[in-house]
Amino acid sequence: MLVLVLNAGSSSLKFNLFDMSKEISLAEGMVERIGLAEANLACTVEGDRHKEILPIPTHREALEAILDRLKATVLQGTPIHAVGHRVVHGGPKYGDSVLVTEEVVKDIETFAMYAPLHNPANALGIRTAMAAFPDVPHIAVFDTAFHHDIPDHARMYGIPYELSQKYGIRRYGFHGTSHAFVAARTAILLCRPLRALKIVTCHIGNGTSICAVNYGKSLDTSMGMTPLQGVIMGTRCGTIDPSVVEMLMEYEHLDYNGITDLLNKKSGLLGISGVSSDFREIERAAEQGNDRARLARDLLTYNVRQYIGAYATVLDGLDAITFTAGIGTHSTFVRAKVCSKLSFLGVKIDPEANEHGTGERIISTADSRVAVTVVPTNEELMIARETVR
Numbered sequence: 001m002l003v004l005v006l007n008a009g010s011s012s013l014k015f016n017l018f019d020m021s022k023e024i025s026l027a028e029g030m031v032e033r034i035g036l037a038e039a040n041l042a043c044t045v046e047g048d049r050h051k052e053i054l055p056i057p058t059h060r061e062a063l064e065a066i067l068d069r070l071k072a073t074v075l076q077g078t079p080i081h082a083v084g085h086r087v088v089h090g091g092p093k094y095g096d097s098v099l100v101t102e103e104v105v106k107d108i109e110t111f112a113m114y115a116p117l118h119n120p121a122n123a124l125g126i127r128t129a130m131a132a133f134p135d136v137p138h139i140a141v142f143d144t145a146f147h148h149d150i151p152d153h154a155r156m157y158g159i160p161y162e163l164s165q166k167y168g169i170r171r172y173g174f175h176g177t178s179h180a181f182v183a184a185r186t187a188i189l190l191c192r193p194l195r196a197l198k199i200v201t202c203h204i205g206n207g208t209s210i211c212a213v214n215y216g217k218s219l220d221t222s223m224g225m226t227p228l229q230g231v232i233m234g235t236r237c238g239t240i241d242p243s244v245v246e247m248l249m250e251y252e253h254l255d256y257n258g259i260t261d262l263l264n265k266k267s268g269l270l271g272i273s274g275v276s277s278d279f280r281e282i283e284r285a286a287e288q289g290n291d292r293a294r295l296a297r298d299l300l301t302y303n304v305r306q307y308i309g310a311y312a313t314v315l316d317g318l319d320a321i322t323f324t325a326g327i328g329t330h331s332t333f334v335r336a337k338v339c340s341k342l343s344f345l346g347v348k349i350d351p352e353a354n355e356h357g358t359g360e361r362i363i364s365t366a367d368s369r370v371a372v373t374v375v376p377t378n379e380e381l382m383i384a385r386e387t388v389r
């Protein structure tokens with residue numbers, strides 16, 4: 001069974017084609033800079049890399065360019081059986097993946113009120129793919145779905161109850177496919193059933209979220225109604241006092257777009273360090289003695305540690321901590337620093353395993369009361385699995 005996974009952004013379209021009989025990726029890549037005369041198509045098909053610069057005015061031409069490459073290489077007449085779509089926000093309605101209908105697409109467009117930067121592009125991607133593949137099932141897989149059942153006391157904000165109800169203002173959480181995937185892999189690594197484990201999963205990448213996974217279910221998570229809340233991120237501020245927003249709007253003369261742009265794109269590690277949003281560059285600058293880069297690095301590790309401590313309480317115990325995403329998977333420094341001050345929980349890292357291993361592994365010592373694992377995430381495979389299910 002061939003499943004095409006699509007992830008549409010406002011000017012990009014990522015894809016991954018899976019053969020789900022073996023759960024292997026046959027081809028993957030993305031089109032970037034859609035809308036410009038010089039857009040980029042980059043893809044890897046059965047190990048061969050291919051790059052092209054071509055004019056791509058809309059998502060329709062982006063998908064056509066991708067399909068042309070696939071048809072000429074891996075597909076060669078074999079049909080695609082289903083398309084899985086990554087959708088950032090499922091609003092209050094969707095607690096599971098869903099077969100796409102017109103009503104579903106309209107809902108996704110409506111829930112742009114919670115994810116204005118993501119949902120319109122996701123809906124556009126679905127409409128484009130449905131026009132290209134009118135006869136196959138399309139499945140929407142929501143980033144928020146895994147957190148759909150977190151208890152009210154963990155998801156309500158302290159605003160008037162009627163307003164929460166009227167607008168659906170509450171914590172939704174994101175990166176759900178990633179948290180679900182790495183929690184399940186951690187159980188396999190530890191040779192224990194997921195339903196018996198209390199895990200804190202740390203998805204630390206450009207976007208960062210932490211999740212308290214109680215016996216396989218999300219009990220709490222650090223992102224909120226939008227992906228802006230929680231830990232400091234590449235360019236997003238994370239949790240701040242809402243009064244900061246009022247003050248900046250007034251004193252910096254910012255309107256809605258101005259403050260949205262500042263908090264989403266100019267803040268976080270980039271805003272603090274002044275160096276970059278890319279953590280590798282921040283690590284490099286920090287090692288060379290750049291104080292602001294050091295501060296950005298320290299803020300990130302401090303925030304992650306705060307959440308792990310909080311979630312050990314939320315879970316009323318802790319069996320494992322799992323690190324994933326670009327920074328979580330690759331930064332030995334971040335993992336060591338986060339875990340160095342968790343000795344009160346009985347966390348003991350094996351420095352050798354932390355520094356020298358690769359891929360999925362346990363990096364805690366044999367006598368650590370809490371296991372620590374590294375699990376590269378695979379959100380696209382999760383979306384393909386959901387599509388098959």
Ligand code: AMP
Nearest residue numbers: 205206207278279280325326327330331
């Ligand atoms: P993601 O959003 O999961 O793709 O993660 C992107 C982030 O991971 C960026 O900040 C990268 O700088 C960071 N990253 C990727 N590789 C490494 C590495 N080897 N060491 C430290 N950070 C890394």
